[in-house]
Amino acid sequence: xxxQPDIHSPRGRPLPQPAPLARTVxxxxxxxxxxxxxVGGLVWLAYSGAQxxxxxxxxxxxxxxxxxxxxxxxxxxxxxxGLVATLWLSALAFLLALALGLVVALLRLSGLxxxxxxxxxxxEFIRNIPLLVLLYLFYYVLGPIFGFDRYxxxxxxxxxxxxxxxxxxxxxxxxxxxxxxxxxxxxxGMDRGQAYRYIIxxxxxxxxxxxxxxxxxxxVKSSAIVSVIAVAELTTIGRNIISDTYMSFExxxxxxxxxxxxxxxxxxxxxxxxxxxxxxx
Amino acid sequence: xxxxxxxxxxxxxxKFYGDFHALKDISISVREGERMVICGPSGSGKxxxxxxxxxxxxxxxxxxxxxxxxxxxxxxxxxxxxxxxGMVFQQFNLFPHLxxxxxxxxxxxxxxxxxxxxxxxxxxxxxxxxxxxxxxxKYPSALSGGQQQRVAIARSLCMESRIMLFDEPTxxxxxxxxxxxxxxxxxxxDTGMTMVVVTHEMGFARKVADTMVFMDAGEIVETxxxxxxxxxxxxxxxxxxxxxxxxx
Ligand SMILES: Nc1ncnc2c1ncn2[C@@H]1O[C@H](COP(=O)(O)OP(=O)(O)OP(=O)(O)O)[C@@H](O)[C@H]1O
Ligand SMILES: [Mg+2]
Numbered sequence: 001x002x003x004q005p006d007i008h009s010p011r012g013r014p015l016p017q018p019a020p021l022a023r024t025v026x027x028x029x030x031x032x033x034x035x036x037x038x039v040g041g042l043v044w045l046a047y048s049g050a051q052x053x054x055x056x057x058x059x060x061x062x063x064x065x066x067x068x069x070x071x072x073x074x075x076x077x078x079x080x081x082g083l084v085a086t087l088w089l090s091a092l093a094f095l096l097a098l099a100l101g102l103v104v105a106l107l108r109l110s111g112l113x114x115x116x117x118x119x120x121x122x123x124e125f126i127r128n129i130p131l132l133v134l135l136y137l138f139y140y141v142l143g144p145i146f147g148f149d150r151y152x153x154x155x156x157x158x159x160x161x162x163x164x165x166x167x168x169x170x171x172x173x174x175x176x177x178x179x180x181x182x183x184x185x186x187x188x189g190m191d192r193g194q195a196y197r198y199i200i201x202x203x204x205x206x207x208x209x210x211x212x213x214x215x216x217x218x219x220v221k222s223s224a225i226v227s228v229i230a231v232a233e234l235t236t237i238g239r240n241i242i243s244d245t246y247m248s249f250e251x252x253x254x255x256x257x258x259x260x261x262x263x264x265x266x267x268x269x270x271x272x273x274x275x276x277x278x279x280x281x
Numbered sequence: 282x283x284x285x286x287x288x289x290x291x292x293x294x295x296k297f298y299g300d301f302h303a304l305k306d307i308s309i310s311v312r313e314g315e316r317m318v319i320c321g322p323s324g325s326g327k328x329x330x331x332x333x334x335x336x337x338x339x340x341x342x343x344x345x346x347x348x349x350x351x352x353x354x355x356x357x358x359x360x361x362x363x364x365x366x367g368m369v370f371q372q373f374n375l376f377p378h379l380x381x382x383x384x385x386x387x388x389x390x391x392x393x394x395x396x397x398x399x400x401x402x403x404x405x406x407x408x409x410x411x412x413x414x415x416x417x418x419k420y421p422s423a424l425s426g427g428q429q430q431r432v433a434i435a436r437s438l439c440m441e442s443r444i445m446l447f448d449e450p451t452x453x454x455x456x457x458x459x460x461x462x463x464x465x466x467x468x469x470x471d472t473g474m475t476m477v478v479v480t481h482e483m484g485f486a487r488k489v490a491d492t493m494v495f496m497d498a499g500e501i502v503e504t505x506x507x508x509x510x511x512x513x514x515x516x517x518x519x520x521x522x523x524x525x526x527x528x529x
Contacts, residue, residue, distance in 0.1 A: 178374075180370060181374060183337055183368075184374035184375070184376065184433075185376075186336075186363065187363060187437075188387075188440055189361075189392040189440065190388070190391065190392055194391055198387055198391055
């Protein structure tokens with residue numbers, strides 16, 4: 001043993017570092033700036049276009065659609081009520097989609113030929129119909145037969161449509177759990193149901209959360225489609241206001257911003273949950 | 282130490298994976314309290330053999346009886362049987378979303394329907410037994426490989442199994458952790474547990490085995506007492522195998 005090597009002066013070949021340009025392009029600040037430039041550009045384009053058309057901007061009339069304060073006191077506006085309707089619709093449809101999706105995924109994974117066939121049949125049937133057609137099917141065909149109203153038709157349609165996507169997320173999540181977990185659960189005498197409930201599903205949630213967030217956001221956005229059967233949610237409200245006031249630019253910008261705010265809040269909320277889940281593993 | 286009553290019997294058992302003949306006409310029996318060590322080259326069917334014992338794999342023909350219950354896929358008693366047979370895996374397979382204590386309690390509580398307090402008492406008893414009582418509230422990922430494997434052994438013991446199967450329990454461990462696991466297994470052997478162990482740890486085999494089994498290409502080539510097995514094996518294949526692993 002001779003003298004200690006000096007750790008502050010490495011003698012090996014230095015590792016290649018990313019080029020300065022690549023480092024800048026990768027940075028968060030750069031992404032945010034790029035994003036702002038793009039959004040700013042779009043807004044400017046729309047504005048200058050409207051200006052050229054001689055559009056009469058009336059932004060001052062927008063706040064009343066969120067809330068009003070008169071001598072009668074505080075009152076929610078139409079857009080706020082529409083937002084609540086959209087959230088309710090999406091939440092109920094999502095719960096339905098989750099339950100149905102779990103059933104379809106478990107059928108698919110059951111290993112029983114009949115169950116797998118039923119699951120795949122359902123999956124292919126729903127997956128190959130456009131959402132709009134599915135909605136008409138529920139509202140104009142199934143609605144009169146089973147006697148349900150436009151709200152029920154909307155929830156069922158959205159729930160069924162998204163259950164297919166969710167079942168694939170659940171299936172992928174379950175398959176991502178190592179096979180050894182099944183073997184360990186089986187070897188302590190658990191049956192399939194117990195293994196799923198206590199061992200497999202709790203672990204697969206970690207794999208499901210990120211794509212599930214995407215699905216929630218997707219659900220909120222696709223719920224706008226029920227405006228074609230005049231369910232009073234955010235998009236329908238927007239259309240109604242425009243037909244009364246002709247402020248199409250302001251209203252559509254506002255409605256888009258409201259959807260964006262909701263989906264951003266959802267994404268941030270879930271990524272918080274993901275972090276907590278990652279910690280407790 | 283071993284009694285006379287056979288607790289595991291294979292009678293002309295064959296097992297196929299598709300066209301591949303993984304177990305060929307296996308006939309062997311394990312008596313109650315017997316410690317059997319199985320060795321053999323990679324791919325010889327050791328894992329397949331012991332995985333058949335608790336129905337993680339099912340054989341295709343022949344008769345396999347474990348603790349008086351015949352093992353086959355459609356059997357209604359297979360869940361009951363698995364409670365009597367503990368298994369320790371090469372990769373530990375602890376439940377990563379549960380703490381050590383919860384790993385030990387979930388089987389007794391959900392499968393055996395034992396009350397939480399009693400399950401916890403049993404769990405702590407066996408954690409003591411594997412010398413890591415202080416790790417009870419940690420998650421498995423915070424433990425070393427040797428500690429994880431000892432938790433896995435305790436998890437099987439908590440089911441109060443009568444038979445323990447080990448599939449290369451030390452081959453995924455760093456060398457300095459192998460002995461802590463083997464020590465626990467020796468202590469377990471001293472309690473009179475019926476054990477079937479697939480391992481290449483010949484020091485362990487010499488210390489605890491009642492019977493040595495050598496497998497090759499899906500067949501049992503040699504069954505002998507440790508004295509005969511290590512000093513004077515009958516078959517050339519077995520001798521070649523022993524020469525190879527005892528060198529190291
Ligand atoms: N699920 C499976 N499907 C197809 N073939 C398999 C399967 N499991 C094992 N085999 C084959 O069966 C043979 C025996 O495998 P087994 O795992 O029992 O061997 P082993 O003696 O435990 O080997 P190792 O020492 O590598 O663990 C191998 O050739 C393997 O490729
Ligand atoms: Mg093996």
